[in-house]
Amino acid sequence: MSPNELTNCLCRLRFENGQITQQQLADKVSVTRQTIIAIESGKYAPSLPLAFKLAQAFSMKIEDVFQLL
Amino acid sequence: MNRSQKIAWFTLIVASIGSIISIIVVVLLAAKFGFPKAFAGFACMAVTGLAGLAGVIFKKDKGKVAFDERDKDIHIKASWAGFGASYGFVGLICMSAWIAIGPDGTVSVNLLPNIFIGAMIIMIIAQSITTLIGYGRGGKNVSE
Numbered sequence A: 001m002s003p004n005e006l007t008n009c010l011c012r013l014r015f016e017n018g019q020i021t022q023q024q025l026a027d028k029v030s031v032t033r034q035t036i037i038a039i040e041s042g043k044y045a046p047s048l049p050l051a052f053k054l055a056q057a058f059s060m061k062i063e064d065v066f067q068l069l
Numbered sequence B: 001m002n003r004s005q006k007i008a009w010f011t012l013i014v015a016s017i018g019s020i021i022s023i024i025v026v027v028l029l030a031a032k033f034g035f036p037k038a039f040a041g042f043a044c045m046a047v048t049g050l051a052g053l054a055g056v057i058f059k060k061d062k063g064k065v066a067f068d069e070r071d072k073d074i075h076i077k078a079s080w081a082g083f084g085a086s087y088g089f090v091g092l093i094c095m096s097a098w099i100a101i102g103p104d105g106t107v108s109v110n111l112l113p114n115i116f117i118g119a120m121i122i123m124i125i126a127q128s129i130t131t132l133i134g135y136g137r138g139g140k141n142v143s144e
Helices: A010-016 A022-029 A033-040 A048-057 B003-032 B037-057 B069-101 B111-135
Strands: A006-008 A066-068
Touching (some): A010 A022, A022 A033, A022 A048, A033 B069, B003 B037, B037 B111
């Protein structure tokens, strides 16, 4: 893993928040399911607005969802 | 696999088939009639025009959102890759001609449409490959 890589705990948060599916989360933040999959697997770093939307979807702060390694 | 990936695969396959057919035809014509008549074989590149049907064949993806920031990002990268590849192709052809026949040589204008068609094919192939790389291999949704 390269330095300054963004990690996240979206997968865990989905299961802790009523086991919502990737599609449900995608619909909530207006992206495709593929994008959620790419973010969860660390293949895609979301834009700042999308990162905020994802954090808001779980009523959390952005730094609690995304961490910089 | 989403719509963009399907279109990219379709375009790549059609462009490859068009290129292979035209190369075969050019070689056959060159063996029988020689150049420049053999250049007519590049007309088979018209097969690549079928790639334009991809937008009609593949309908929009189901679901609330069909296109998001990641798709936009991949499309921009693919466009730049296509532009870069076609620019490089034209540059390479120009420099090759200059090196091969020297600064005082002349080139038939019949070559120009072929260079243009070649650049177009290179562009759509580069765009398709970049799109497929951007989305990742296969595009299967691994986890729920």
